[in-house]
Amino acid sequence: MTDFNVPVSEGTRVFLNFSVSLEDGSEVDTNFGADPVDFAIGDGSLLPGFERRIFGMLAGDRQMFEVPPEDAFGQPNENNVQRVPLEQFDEDIELEIGLVFSFADAAGGELPGMIISFDDEEVTIDFNHPLAGRTILFDVLIHRVEPAELH
Known part of the structure; x- marks a missing residue:
């Protein structure tokens, strides 16, 4: 060599x-x-x-x-925090803050998002990179x- x-x-x-x-x-x-x-x-x-x-x-x-x-x-972008209706999640999934899910993006790829809050109606998901900021x-x-x- x-x-x-x-x-x-x-x-x-x-x-x-x-x-x-x-x-x-x-x-x-x-x-x-x-x-x-x-x-x-x-x-x-x-x-x-x-x-x-x-x-x-x-x-x-x-x-x-x-x-x-x-x-x-990059810096966190508030537009990357989305609220999703709770009914879009399977009933058998136990939601937890910090849980990361993989979602389909517009191009058919996978986009990880972390649950940052949830209530009886909606789940708030942060799609920013975990190391953003x-x-x-x-x-x-x-x-x-x-x-x-x-x-």
């Missing part, structure tokens, strides 16, 4: 380990302790706000980034960077 020692940039494939944590240090996701993941820059695997931060890093570099909501999962700590260890066309 040839060691290219090129920096992360457009047109590269990156092999990395990462962790995503909240400001209080609680870990949301990590692949440290497992094989590195790899992706081509710009393929949509990594949010653009995360991707931009690793530009210029080389194999062997490790860095912690603080990513504000605007570059991570949160500053994210993004810890990255770059293992290898190579021209994307090698794959």
